Amino acid sequence: MSKSICKPFTSKLIIKTNDTDSKTASLLSSSPPNLYKDIVELVLLCTIDEDAPISSSKIYLAELSTLYAEKWDKNRVDQALFERQRIPNPRNELIVSTAKNALISDDIITETRCLYYLSGCYQRLLQQRDYFKSILSDIQKLFIDHSKTAITLPSMYPDQQLSKQWIDLLIESQNNSLLLEYIDRVNNELVTSMTDEIEVFYKYVFHYMYKVIQPLDYFNSKLSFYISILSNLSQWPILVQIMFRQSHPKTLSDRATINSTISVASGRAFQDTLIGSLLSKSCLPSLPGNPYIFFNQPNSMSEHAIQTTSETVWQLMKTYQDTLTQLFKMFIKNADARSDVLQWIGDCFDENHEKSKKWSSNDPLAAVIFVSDGFLINLTVILLNLAKPFAEPYSPKLLKIDPRYAICQNASVHLTNLYKETPLIKRHKETTDEKCSQATFNFITEIFFMSHFSYSCSVRGLYRKLLKIHGDISKKQTEYKNAVSLEESDSQTTKDLEAQIQNDHTTFLNIKSVLNEPYLMELSNSLLTSTCSWLVHLASSSSDSSSASNGAEQMSILKMLPLTSKPNPQLSYIPEFIIENIIDFFKYISQFNVRFFQSNESSINEYMYFMLVFMGDINRLANAHLRATLAEALDTIIPDQQDNDEELNRAFPAVVFEECPLIEHLPRVILDVFVSIELTEQAVAFQQKFNCRHPMYNILQYLWKFDKHRLQMKKLATYAERHIEDAEAPLFLRFINLLMNDANFLLDEGLIYMKKLRTHQDMKDSDQWNNMPEMQRQELENTFKSNGQYARYSNIMGIKTLIILNMITQYIQFIFCHPTICERLAAMLNYVLQHLVGPKRRDLKVRGINEYLFDPTKFVTKVTDIYLNFSRYDQFCVAVSNDGMSYNDQLFPQAIEVLQRIKYPPERIAEFQKLSERVKTINAEQKQADDAYDDAPDEYLDPITSILMSDPVMLPSSHKILDRTTIARHLLSDQTDPFNRNPLRMQDVIPQTEFKKLMYLSFIRDLARWIKRFFKVFGITHRSSSAMNRGLALSSTMKNCIRLAGLSGALAICLGAYGSHAMKENTSDELRRLFQLAQTYHLLHSAALLAVPFVSRPHITTPLFLGGLTLFCGPIYYHAIRSDTQFRRITPYGGMLLIAGWLSIAVL
Template sequence: MSTIKFDQRLYQENLILKKVLQVTIFHPQDPNDPLSKLSQSSDYTYLVSANRELQKFPGIKTLLEKKTLFDSIFSEILSQPKRYGLVYLKDCYCSNLAEKDKAVNKDFGELLEFILEMTINYTSILTLNPDMFPEILPANNSYDGIELSAFRFVHMFEQNGYSIGFMSELNKQLRAMDEDSFNQVYENIFGQIRYKFQKELTVFDVKAYDLLDSMSAILNQSDEIKELFINLKYQGAVWIPGPGGINLTKGIGSCTGDMLESQSVLGPFFSISFLPCTLNLKGDERFMKVIEKAEIELKQAKNQNQYNKIANNLQDMHKKYIQSLNNLFKTLLKGKNVREQVMRFLAACVVSNTPRAKLGHSLVSNSMKSSLNQISSDSFCITAQYLMFELCVPFLDLSKDLWKKVDPTYLPSGQRIDLTDETPICANKQFKQALKFPKEYGTISEFYFMELEMIHFGLMHSVRKYLDIRKMIERLQTEKKAISHDQSMVQKYDNELSILKPFRIAYELVLTDNNLAKQVEKFYQLHMRLMKEWGRFDEKKVKLSEDPGIFCHLPENFMQDMIDVISEIIKVNIQGYKAFNIETILDATEFCLALLRTEAEVITNPYIKAKALELIAIFHQADQKKELIQQMGRSQIVTNALMETVIKFYVDIEFAGSSMFYTKFQYRHDCSTIFQRFWTQDLFRQKVREMVGSPIFERFLNSLINDMTFCLEEGLVKLKKIKEHENRVEREGESKLTKEDHDNHKQNKQICRANFQLAGECIWNAKQLSDWCKKIFDNEAFAERIAQTLNFVLKSIVGPDGSQTTIKNPEKVAFKPMALLQDLAVIYSNLSEIDHFCKAVVRDDRSFSTDNFNQALRRLKINRASENLTEFEKFVQLIPKYTQQEAELEEILGNDAPEEFLCLLTYKLMKDPVRLPTSGNICDRSTMQRILLNDEHDPFNRSPLKFDQLIEEHELRARIENWIRQKLAGEETDEDKRLKSLQENQPMASPDKKLDEEMKMEVDDDYSSAFFDDNQIMQLRGGANNSQNDVDMFSQNTLSNFMARGDRFGKDYQE
């Protein structure tokens, strides 16, 4: 121990060394040091060699007089074992700055400045000569030279983050000493960080955030460092890889998604998420570790709220990572010389993954496809989509004008992303016009369209894959339950379920994230605004312009993806529709209405309109508490346009082609979902009433009756087949039935269930309309149609053959006979005030029976049905009255009506005859109304024909009414008198001049020429070789053909 007493200032400077360098050059028990008691000896290291060196200069007043002492100090401290040299020097630098700011040290500024300089000098020496001093890292000798220094820097960034001041000063020093070595250091730093993201780090590692933040800070130092990063070629990595590992300096078309993910400089930074980095069912090792850790945390939840909270915490980890990645990209985009390369990389994320849209999403089939080797993983794509959204955030605020800078011609220009082969919104080439493109586009346009396409190629594929995983799990669980007696098969199913489980957890964590829902909501609010702007939305008509304009150049997924994404998030998010704000739901509903009402020439794919309607239905299907319906009245557009739009869609889907025959029922199911919600509100009921009498509403009612009839008949047919199968099982046993028998039985049950579900919706609709809109049934054609359908169903349930519909567990096929019977009774009761309907009920030769109504009434009383039972009983009591009236009328009128008074299609007495303008034939108006509602063609010659083109036959109608009046009065009719006159060759005055002319005409009129060839016309004229019997027989055959045609047209729904 030294006994030399130094100047008081040296002891004060030693205190500075303790605080800044954590060292002392005086012995801790030095009696001459008056400040030794101010700090614990464990807080610093006593430097023996430095103390000996100091003893050589007993007369110095300050350490700065012998600056070589600092070489001894730094050399000795860096030579200490178990020392992280770079971390130590960085900490010294930070401590130095802290001490300089203290007023108590104002007299030691020069010393602190010199120590700061020495700290940077020795850091530079340690960087360029990593073997000069002993280090803990690395534990093995896998690194040496500059690579070893880079390794130590990366470790420092992981443990302590990035000190901007320290690294800035070091960079200046390194560059001044050896610029080539400086570049090599940072190339290796970037390369080793990239390797860690590629092989080691996961979303659970805080190090991942720290390293990204460190990289952002490094790159923010200068444009030269940014260029160094862009041009990195560490272990074969390049900026945008092409075939053979070359760097694509121009085009990006030959870069595949898997190459971009594994070989590009930035690719590994997109692998941090909860999703797998492989596309098959095996999963990579890092993914399995992440999911195991996530599952452990989720299992700690004791209830749903705790589970949601834990899941939110996990999701926030990924959000934090995305924010760090976003900062990295924003830093790169600030570099004037590298911005273009960064934009090329973002574009490559989209272009290289376009095959994902056509790949499909089935895990099982995808795991067998070689095309998986050409696309990026779901982890890469979801991270890219999140990142691109963050880049869009600055212009998503609709209250500002930045969003108006989005140029719709960006994508059609093909300047960076060429998707011109995609099907456009408007595929009518006659509307397509050449566009003028600017020389360059701003980043706002680029980011907007890149995010749109990344959602299309990335997010949508992941969402559908998740739904496929859920279906697979549900199917396996169902099948496992069915074979629970076979332990070997149970084990097999358990293995398959265990493979799927990690994938389910992973996709749920990502896709149920409320952060994702909010991102989608904010982005698509802008998207809807732009679509309206570009489509010149007419608020009064609630439709886009008839001139498609830019829509001839934009891909149709611009419309469809928004609908699909919102729909799927509602399905997978635990909050359902509440994942979105009510204003967003109203905006989306209005936008969907605009799509539905826009002309087919503008939006050529009818599927887009069908999906728009489906989204409106999904909003309300997810609203179990029926809270959303109250908010819809806030929108004037929804109030005025919803009912008309949905009713028109219900009709229009009928004519979408034969291939859509069964598909239309799915979309009409969506219509019924909307009806069931909105028809409970007086405001929307009134909108329906206002449509009564319009052609579109008549066609709607016709379609509704058609659907109800078809679904009920199909359901009953399958019900009988199910009954036959059950009877056969009872007779022969299960073992006697083949696999084909079981498969057919299963299919019959599925079809039966679907038909009865749809039929139930149609009946509910009809029941509602018969209650508060019964005026629409006060029409002979509709009264007859609905009466025939109701009678048929009633007969099937309570008639003599009703036992054929009695099966085991009918509720499993959605067949609820008592509920159906109650609904029928309500409709009968509601329409009992309409005379047309009551007469049509008893006039139905096919299904009407008084016994059916009496039997139905008995069953309802036994089951104590309360709804409209009294009114139904009154209706049943009226049936004998109408039956008697019809019988008396038929007896009076008889079957001897003049042939010209009969409808050519039904061969029934006409009440309102009309002439068909093209064929010239005359039919009853009600018959033609029923036919033209289904098919707007003349049934005789197939010429186009509208209902309003029918020509009224006033004179013929007057003759028919006069004939009926005379028959009811028991008088001899004018037609009988004229017939007698002709037979007695005594001409009498015709009822009108026109009839006289017709009587003089030959038989070859339009009627004959439409149905007979020339030889047959000669027969009718009484040719020489034809007897009267031949003519009569031919006429009878012709009338039989007419009657057959009448049957076919009357039962069009059976075809």
């Protein structure tokens, strides 16, 4: 027909149309042939009877008008459906009803869109399912088959956008269950025989969805519609596979738009896809320069307003991320599609792996070439949710994690570049190849490593940005205050600074609110605490299973430290960024959300176990800087280290440092990491070294408040005392050596830079400055500014080091009196004191001294305190007096004068006065003693210190001979030969026994000659041997000698018994050794007195022996029993008398 056929309705038909009950009764009584014909009229909305009365408009099918009603069957309906879809313009074939209240609109009846028409037919069929019950399934299949045909043979409908129709139907199906059923039936049919045409069809569907989703903002309700559509489609794995293939940048030609500024190979390309567009919706801007949504006027916002806005951000994030999580759970639900999803995520991370590096947080280019922060935060939350079933400390599921995933490169690994990451300990390639040849990995393993990598790229990256912005705000606020003080408050400079501060504050609050989102915090904490328990389990196990646990292995809480077993080789598989994730989360919580730990108290134990295991164990975490960063993280919970509630600041750290299990090992761990920073193989940059040690000073200073930690430090010092002569220096000995190294260097640097500042200021005050060219003056100003920064830094660290040194020496002194340490400590204190109180102190006076944090009063006070900590130790006093570089008789009087001026406590000044006099006396005596060695040959002098050697050793590579004490002190901080820099350990040095004998023989001969000359002065000459052959008759004098020998021996036995009782509670091996030494010499010389009657001059030998025993053994007995060294200074004189007694036998 070429025109519409308009037939008026008869009154009879109108009555039938309006009589619903009679119409229904007529339908229910229809025979099967009539049912098929009714399908045509009621479902297809067509008619074959041009003159029949109708209740609504119909499309006239002229080709089928000659068929009788009784000949209608399924095939006829199929033919009718085919003919209906072939009509190019259905309106030309429309028989229009004149009914006022038509049941179906003409637009629906004349529908030209193929899939829309078929879906409408399907829905009308289901609406009358009871009537068509007997033929329902056949007709349903008919519509589904025609829909499949249209999709698989799109050439049949060249002018129709079938994919556009399909996406519109998908949208409408969200509120239409019948339409949704139709779509599901069609999809079921499509996926049973997937063809290229079907894949192309769905690619266009997803392409169109991407075009619509891409411009939508974070708040658009349409997003939920499209996510619901994708969620429904995800029940067919093949469609999920197509979806993720379509969302891969490799299919660039199928994407709607290509940003010309973005390389195809850049990680940003993943955001320009269907899945990427969903992930990129966030309250954070996707490109630099785009505005933030919230906190636009932070300066005018109250704390309540900020909190309310943050809660709004959290609600939006939680709602949207929950929706995305459910979508991805649908994606991975089927194993057939799971690999495609993981592959897409893995490829995305591989292309964006630089996003995890520090530089990307501050480089604007990174925001252009990588996916946005919002994209990664959303993906991180999804992965954390997927990890939630096993993210619980000590969960048995954690044992299913296979560490080999991080080193393998086979097809079962979707994070293909993970093996390039730095491992915790050194990895052997041959082991890697062997372990990975046939390895396959479970879902838990994949999600574990993907979650950590995503966290590293997203949360850690934002945390670094937050810290930088926080620093920028502080710096600009200082500049603003300076500008206001120098200029008008409404000047352009101040206005610009104020605007910049507000913009930075907006950025800061937006990022902080995202990172503080409660659910993100909870998920992160769950993953990271479970990771702590898993890593501690690996570290405490020495086994290296080839795959994840088979169920026999169990996780348990750590019971003992330190770990003594061999390190687990699996630690060489674990990348360092996992450790960094834990560290940065702990630091962030401590700095910006400390109350989170208060509500998650059980979590802190897992972090502390982890720190105690890895911070102090180089065999389980090789990177010394990373172990120092663990200390930095721990420092963040020390009071006054963050801007939080003061009461909470005091309570929380006390709980951590007193009540956490195994916390008593923390002092040892801190000392270990402190020392490891200095070791050659783990050495870090110079200033970085001191930056690492600063938080350790804070921790040590805080630990010192607790008795249990001071006791642990005392135990470490006691162990060092017992093993001070070991080839491998004890930990505490190495620590105090480095502590003094730092003090010596930092104090020296601070003094040098203060002198440079003074020189520069003097130059500026002179006429020479005005005569300089402008460029030269500018260069000098830059140098002055740089020197000022160095001076400030050195002064801060210098006084901090003195505080720690004073703190320790108040409680522990003896080990500092060992020759290896004592001389250096004394020299350092003398050097600093000389510059602070001597004539050179004038060079340290600069303008604006407070700007450089140089407080001479505080320096002098701390140095004096350290002096007084050792005032009762002779060894220290001797070392102070022996320092020829800085000590002189005027040093201490000058210091007393300064101490009086700065109001140092009078009783402490009196103590220092006594120390001054004592050192002065010792210095005078030492000068006399040194005269005996003035003529010592050069080969007997240490080549480094030029002091007479007492225990010469040879270095194996340079063959240099020097004193054992000298090389031991050197190796504490530098394990190389000082003459050729070859590696050297203390156990490698070669004792020079014969050389030592030659030295002693030389000294004995010199001493014998001196004694012979001494006796000759008094007329005593050498007695001939014939005189020795006189009878053995004993004079009364000789008998008295024998009696004295008996009394001396008895006294030795009595002192031995008393000492054994008195020293029962004494645990010092050094004091026990001294007591045994005194006993040995006492008994030996008591026995020697028995032979005195037979010597040529018993009246000379006897008093020499008795005087020597009194002056040598007496002070040693007193020192060992009373732990008091006040009489030890006369010990050398007793030794000289004993030597003279033996020589009197030989030469008289």
